[in-house]
Amino acid sequence: MxxxxxxxxxxxxxxxxxxxxxxxxxxxxxxxxxxxxxxxxxxxxxxxxxxxKLRGAANKILSLDDKVLKKGVTTFSTGNHGISVAYVAAELGIPCTVCISNRVPKAKVNRLKKLHASVEVVGSSQDEAEARCAELEREDGMTVIKPFDxxxxxxxxxxxxxxxxxxxxxxxxxxxxxxxxxxxxxxxxxxxxxxxxxxxxxxxxxxxxxxxxxxxxxxxxxxxxxxxxxxxxxxxxxxxxxxxxxxxxxxxxxxxxxxxxxxxxxxxxxxxxxxxxxxxxxxxxxxxxxxxxxxxxxxxxxxxxxxxxxxxxxxxxxxxx
Incomplete structure (x- = not known):
């Protein structure tokens, strides 16, 4: 295949x-x-x-059309993917919400905030953070930037x-x-x-x-x-x-x-x-x-x-x- x-x-x-x-x-x-x-x-x-993670995040976000980009992007991440999505979003001037678990280290959380991303701490696993991203996609029309799949x-x-x-x-x-x-x-x-x-x-x-x-x-x-x-x-x-x-x-x-x-x-x-x-x-x-x-x-x-x-x-x- x-x-x-x-x-x-x-x-x-x-x-x-x-x-x-x-x-x-x-x-x-x-x-x-x-x-x-x-x-x-x-x-x-x-x-x-x-x-x-910057490589994949940039490739995915830059593949989206302008109409989709204006509604913003969201992702679930243990840190590095979220940082990369936030970085690209900041460079492009589009909204970005990063959903993370409470296991993500403080250094990564601080980095996300410095990149002006909206950070939502959701539960104790990436699966819970992913579920919140799906809600943001349904409710606000944001595009989910998956970390890997x-x-x-x-x-x-x-x-x-x-x-x-x-x-x-x-x-x-x-x-x-x-x-x-x-x-x-x-x-x-x-x-x-x-x-x-x-x-x-x-x-x-x-x-x-x-x-x-x-x-x-x-x-x-x-x-x-x-x-x-x-x-x-x-x-x-x-x-x-x-x-x-x-x-x-x-x-x-x-x-x-x-x-x-x-x-x-x-x-x-x-x-x-x-x-x-x-x-x-x-x-x-x-x-x-x-x-x-x-x-x-x-x-x-x-x-x-x-x-x-x-x-x-x-x-x-x-x-x-």
Whole structure:
């Protein structure tokens, strides 16, 4: 089955060019020495919104016509997608309401408010926030910008893969944080379309790993959310998931669950060795690499997905280390 076309990804690249500039790839000598691999870091946390989500949000919103845009947009988000939707909406001068759960860290809430978005805190899960967005769509005519299960969103994230292939064409494996699957679906689709032998690894935290459990059960499931350092990976995938569940099924070669201690280790390693602060979701890939024994000799790209983390969390981790 065809879930997406290469044309859509190239169209996304052109459409978002005024909002999104290519992000660098950094060769990690410390990780390469540690693993015996050639490890590169794709720095998606360097976008002005602090995460890769800007790509998909910009592509979706810019695909809407002016009449629809005037009524505004709304989204449900654990933070990064909401920040990106709010950023694009602010740049375009259109109304924006972001619905979030009470688990979203303070740093992300403050960032949303600085972008002049209307923020509604709804319940303790992303599913509850999603239900509120549906109400806003019915009542006010706002367009819901889904975080992941949407063709334009996936195509936007797929532009990362175009850059990886240009920057590191010798890549053998791409390690990608996995939550709703928009990031992995977009990158994996492009990679597998160009070179099927490229290995796609999805990494997620053990607590509330909805996509991982859904793949194991063969259908989307609902899990209760709980605290994790990788809070950006929280949230359901939707029981009526149309794209990212089957695309993850089709294109992911291996799914890995990462311990909280490994996420902490990845975050501290990135700070100490590369002087970069990333959030827990981004550190899952580093944490996995630090404990992998099957990467030797490979050309590996690890996607650092975002940097929106509370300062207090970083300070507490440094105090523990």
């Amino acid at each position: 065809t879930y997406l076309s290469f044309r859509e990804v190239w169209e996304a690249k052109k459409r978002i060019s005024s909002f999104v500039h290519p992000t660098p790839i950094l060769y990690s000598e410390p990780l390469s020495d540690h693993t015996g691999a050639h490890v590169h870091l794709k720095l998606e946390h360097t976008h002005p919104t602090g995460s890769f 949407d063709r334009e969103i996936i195509a936007g994230q797929g532009t990362i893969a175009l850059e990886i292939m240009e920057q590191c064409p010798e890549v053998d494996e791409v390690i990608i944080p996995l939550s709703g699957g928009g990031l992995l679906s977009g990158i994996a689709f492009v990679m597998k379309s160009m070179e099927p032998s490229i290995h796609i690894t999805g990494v997620t935290m053990k607590k509330g790993a909805v996509m991982h459990e859904s793949l194991a059960k063969g259908k989307p499931v609902i899990l209760e959310e709980s605290y994790t350092l990788a809070d950006s990976l929280l949230g359901g995938i939707g029981t009526e998931n149309r794209y990212t569940f089957p695309m993850t099924q089709a294109y992911m070669d291996k799914g890995v669950l990462v311990e909280e201690s490994q996420i902490e280790e990845g975050l501290i390693f990135t700070l100490e060795h590369h002087k970069m602060v990333v959030e827990g979701a981004a550190a899952t890939g580093i944490g996995h690499v630090l404990h992998s024994n099957d990467l030797k000799g490979k050309n590996v790209v690890v996607v650092l997905s975002g940097n929106n983390i509370d300062h207090d969390v970083v300070l507490n981790l440094l105090a523990k280390s």
